Amino acid sequence: MLLVYGKARKNRREAKALYGQRYPDRTQPHDKYFHWLERLLKTEIIEEEPNEFIVSEEAEINTLACIEVDPTTSVRQIAANVGIGRESVRNILKKHKFKPFKYQVHHHLYEADHQRMLEFCNWFMVQ
Template sequence: MVYSKSDKVYMLMIYGECRRNSRAARDLYAERYPLRNHPGRHYFLRVERELRQERVAEEHERTIIINEDTEINVLASVEINPSVSIREIASELDTGRETKKNS
């Protein structure tokens, strides 16, 4: 069975309300939404795991790997103006705040 994102949101809300008890979540979902297809108890665990994996993937996509030149430019910006903010540096150098050094 394929569920919409909206259905998955309701499932997660109920799963949280049931303190991550998948059996209780399954039963409560069926009680509240009698006309919908009802997932098995393991589906609640799967939806949570998928959401967590998506979040990790999104965080990884936002991470920009910086090179030595960028690192030098950041250090120079701070040397010139010690009170400069991370946002100002990121804007000036066209990088994000979420960066990792390329080792």
């Protein structure tokens, strides 16, 4: 598409028609895609360092406070309370070495349960 756009002297409608002539068996793009190419060529691309995120210190403190108050709070709920994105919350938690987990409710075990589990295991081995 980029080569066709250049061949059409950066004219979107002409590029669309030329693309249709060159590739009749392909889906014809809307001319807005050529507009997107135009904008892309005019935009200066600045490369950022990978894994770099910028969050205010206040947001970081509020995120850690939410975890301190209720460690079972979801990342989605923390993001809504603090007013930042979920990925930012995840990055803050990762920075402070918190691990995600899913809270699961289990039944309580009683003293008699141990003996019944042993009886079941013995029965199962015999079977």
